[in-house]
Amino acid sequence: MLRTALSTLALALLGWWSAAWITRDFHAWTAEGARRLIVIEQPVAVPKVALAGPGLVDADLHTWLNGAGRATIVDFVYTRCPTVCTTLGSGFQQLQHALAKETTDGVKLLSISFDPAHDDASSLQRYAAQWRADPNRWAIATVRDADQLQGLLKAFQVVVIDDGRGGYEHNAALLVLDGRGRLVRIFDDTEFELALNYARSIAQREAGE
């Protein structure tokens, strides 16, 4: 019975250790939860990506994000999206409204379409018009190069799947990037207030540096 007690104990410890590893010490049960925790601990630098969209011709994402006192709130969308992107669209519109009252232009908004096949220049233009995006505050773009797009989605762990109805399901969220082009925090797609305050705080902090 001693041997059985020992082997059971060993298995229990192994089970505990695996559970702790997979859940990051019982803090994250889903991949999405883990993604958000990991980003806080280790900011993710944007890979080399060229943006294309209204007012943007082959703009290097890193350069676009760069600047002391800058912070950018990024969301990933596809313009045909009927559900979650509508929430994101109107949320971004409200953010833009809040930002318009500010004197500094530290915080920018960027919507990136992960569906370049459908989202050509005119679709992006339509999306911008639909939400009355102010090009000085809110850029709307896509990544034409398939490898670059995949690289970006992979780096940020944006997972896009077929929704079975001709559209996509994706882990929509508000991604805050700092002026050094790093993803530093991820918020729920309803936490616009929190994302804005966080973006403002890092923009101010970096401007002071």
Added chain:
Amino acid sequence: MISMRRAGSRSATWRTAAVLLLLSLMLLPPVRRMTESSMTAHMLIQYPCLMLLGALLVQELPARWVSAAQRWNELGIAGLVGSALTLAVLMVPRVLDLALVDARVEALKLIALVASGAALRLSWQRAGVVVQAFFLGNLLPMTTVVGTLYQDSAARVCNAYRLDDQQALGLAMVLITIVTAALWLLHVATRRTGNDAT
């Protein structure tokens, strides 16, 4: 006598080969992609198939090895605790997502499933009703809770799988626990009446 044994060992060899063949089939990348294409298939086709193959594989091992291992597994306690914990960990949604993108996690998951099937096969009979009840008493309520969560959650718990898929899986998990509990109770009841008759 000798020829019979030879024929017996030959069919045993074939059986072992067949189990190994099926197992390697399950591990082939295209088959894995298929069995992992939906959350429901991942947990209700791939998981049980690998466990079943683990159970079949352990029967092919030399009796000497098995009896040596069983000295560490009195009343099947170690085996049942090990499988219950394995299944508990493999029900964490992050495992399903990670297994699709991280080869290490995928490999460990596949090994753990085969091993827990083998452990169940080695442990179930020797466990007896009390230890079996303890095992199911932990595993089934846990599966029900996870299944209910999958059904009721408005958000997706896996980034790689659809919400309707997740909800169908949740319902199926709850149904499976009910059926398993009913079958086990029936099994215990009929065995008891059998004992009473003798």
